[in-house]
Amino acid sequence: MIHDSKERYGGISRIFHWGMALLIGWQLLKFFDRIADGEHWVGQTLVPWHVSIGSLLLLLVVLRIIWAARQRNDRPPQNPATARLVAIGHFLLYAGMVLMPVTGVMTMLGNGYGWTPFGVQLAARGDGIPWMASLGSLHSPIAWLLLIMIVGHVCIALAHHFVKKDGVLRRMV
Numbered sequence: 001m002i003h004d005s006k007e008r009y010g011g012i013s014r015i016f017h018w019g020m021a022l023l024i025g026w027q028l029l030k031f032f033d034r035i036a037d038g039e040h041w042v043g044q045t046l047v048p049w050h051v052s053i054g055s056l057l058l059l060l061v062v063l064r065i066i067w068a069a070r071q072r073n074d075r076p077p078q079n080p081a082t083a084r085l086v087a088i089g090h091f092l093l094y095a096g097m098v099l100m101p102v103t104g105v106m107t108m109l110g111n112g113y114g115w116t117p118f119g120v121q122l123a124a125r126g127d128g129i130p131w132m133a134s135l136g137s138l139h140s141p142i143a144w145l146l147l148i149m150i151v152g153h154v155c156i157a158l159a160h161h162f163v164k165k166d167g168v169l170r171r172m173v
């Protein structure tokens with residue numbers, strides 16, 4: 001039940017998948033800062049958690065990768081015709097989940113803003129580090145790419161469920 005099997009993803013993989021999907025969805029609300037400079041309900045109540053939730057996601061993605069590596073040989077099999085594409089797609093989603101928090105932290109440290117997730121000061125405000133700020137500026141373009149990949153991933157999952165009706169969505173719920 002806790003571990004994955006050939007029939008379905010186990011409890012821990014499903015908690016990682018849906019818990020992180022929720023938190024990443026929350027993080028993407030940061031795009032709403034583009035509307036009226038964030039002077040609205042979303043911008044004032046959900047978006048101020050951005051650095052804290054993003055830092056939590058950094059920890060979670062490390063744990064998820066370790067867990068996925070241990071479950072590698074016991075996961076539900078893919079259709080051989082598309083297995084390679086699926087592997088590339090899932091790899092890119094993992095790359096996005098790693099690069100987003102890493103470039104976020106680089107934005108904070110590179111610009112000398114400090115880093116204080118959940119009120120715990122991990123780095124104080126100070127001088128910026130220019131090379132880190134440069135890499136951190138990739139945060140926004142990668143966020144757009146991740147958003148596109150997530151939309152594609154969700155469409156494929158729904159197509160499996162409603163069009164192909166092959167039970168691929170059910171093994172993750």
Ligand code: HEM
Nearest residue numbers: 027028030031051054055057100101104105107139140143
């Ligand atoms: C999975 C994790 C994360 C996601 C999905 C995410 C997503 C986003 C998005 C969508 C934006 C708006 C970009 C735009 O309007 O062009 C943004 C901006 C920002 N994020 Fe994140 N973020 C994550 C993690 C973090 C972390 C961990 C930090 C800091 C420790 C951080 C700091 C920032 C900052 C300072 C901005 C505003 C500056 C900028 O646009 O580059 N983010 N993020």
Ligand code: HEM
Nearest residue numbers: 017020021024025068076090093094150154157168169172
């Ligand atoms: C932030 C949003 C999401 C991300 C980053 C994400 C990422 C992933 C990743 C990396 C996998 C591979 C399994 C793993 O290692 O955990 C996966 C599997 C899966 N995801 Fe998502 N996911 C997201 C949202 C969703 C949503 C909203 C749905 C449903 C509509 C969905 C449906 C599925 C299904 C059905 C699988 C299993 C596919 C298979 O067995 O081959 N995902 N997801």
